[in-house]
Amino acid sequence: MTHLDGNAVAGDLAAIFTGDLSGAVATCAGCGVTGPVATVMVYEGMGEVLRCPDCDTVLLRLMRVAGETRLDMRGVSLLRWQSAA
Amino acid sequence: MAVTDWREATVARIRPETPRAATMTLEVPDWHGHRAGQHVDVRLTAEDGYRAQRRYSIASAPEGGAPQITVVEVDGGEVSPWMVSVAREEDRFEVRGPFGGWFVWEPAMLGEVLMIGGGSGLVPLMSMLRAGAPARLLVSARERDDVLYLDELEKRELDVTFTYTRRAPLGWTGYDRRVDYSMLREWAGTPGPRVYVCGPTAFVESVANDLVSLGHEAANIRTERFG
Structure with missing residues (x-):
């Protein structure tokens, strides 16, 4: 199955963070590239896997198992977004 | 109710767009409009509890009250053939959203x-x-x-x-x-x-x-x- 992009996980991430992260800027811990979450590659299977569009590093894994949410963000070294003052 | 909460939507109207696509107007409780370009998450639950989740872009203008989604049938798809060919008015399924803050257009953006x-x-x-x-x-x-x-x-x-x-x-x-x-x-x-x-x-x-x-x-x- 082909990949989607970060727009596809806007709902799942909004349910975890306090708002929509599509326009939030992520820094890849693998190669240091920065870009909007909307532009990362998203693979769906057992949960969702977000990968860096430049170097393929796994940025984030999101899975729900037995009523528990598991979020692994080791590939995101920085995430920044506009928040209310 | 938050946009991230699942709500039960009712299919208010179905309009065929092409032989393989249809537009559904949805009545969604507590819907407060959307931004042009956003999508909703849709969740269907079968009688045996099996769930499938998909995303559908909103086709209607932001002012338009009940959101409309257009679904194109995917060959061999699990959800889209149901949406296009089987679903009837008054059917219900779960919806949450709208989502997306990047692939959007705002009237304040000037220029072509x-x-x-x-x-x-x-x-x-x-x-x-x-x-x-x-x-x-x-x-x-x-x-x-x-x-x-x-x-x-x-x-x-x-x-x-x-x-x-x-x-x-x-x-x-x-x-x-x-x-x-x-x-x-x-x-x-x-x-x-x-x-x-x-x-x-x-x-x-x-x-x-x-x-x-x-x-x-x-x-x-x-x-x-x-x-």
């Missing part, structure tokens, strides 16, 4: 934008057009029967260019191939405007790469891939 849609990638672009986005539009479809909103696109007197990748109408003198570098060089003009690109993943990546090769800044290219 370019829009490039492949197949059902036209859906979020249609919401932007209905919201009044001043745009030039490039539509890639397999054949004329597959073009969503064709009557409305023609009535709106938009600057719209079609390319047919499988079968062009008789006597067609326009483009009849996949969107490529030379087509974009002719059509897109001088880099500068924001460009919205939506469609299948391979289509979006090839178009976005060609745009960058033509000198469009990556930051001006807004993409949405649907697989």
Whole structure:
């Protein structure tokens, strides 16, 4: 199955963070590239896997198992977004 | 109720768009409108508890009260054939959203934008057009029967260019191939405007790469891939 992009996980991430992260800027811990979450590659299977569009590093894994949410963000070294003052 | 909460939506109206696509108007409790370009998450639960979750772009303009989604049947798909061919008015399923803060157009954005849609990638672009986005539009479809909103696109007197990748109408003198570098060089003009690109993943990546090769800044290219 082909990949989607970060727009596809806007709902799942909004349910975890306090708002929509599509326009939030992520820094890849693998190669240091920065870009909007909307532009990362998203693979769906057992949960969702977000990968860096430049170097393929796994940025984030999101899975729900037995009523528990598991979020692994080791590939995101920085995430920044506009928040209310 | 938060946008991230699942709500039970009722299908208020179904309108066929093409032989393989239909638009559903949804009554969603506690719906507070959307931004042009956003989508909703849809969740269907079978009697045995099996769940399938999908995303559908909103086609209607933001002011339009009950949101409309347009679903194109995917060959061998699990959910879309049900949505297009089986669903009836008064059916219910779960919806949450709207979502998306990046692939959106706002009236405050000044200036003409370019829009490039492949197949059902036209859906979020249609919401932007209905919201009044001043745009030039490039539509890639397999054949004329597959073009969503064709009557409305023609009535709106938009600057719209079609390319047919499988079968062009008789006597067609326009483009009849996949969107490529030379087509974009002719059509897109001088880099500068924001460009919205939506469609299948391979289509979006090839178009976005060609745009960058033509000198469009990556930051001006807004993409949405649907697989």
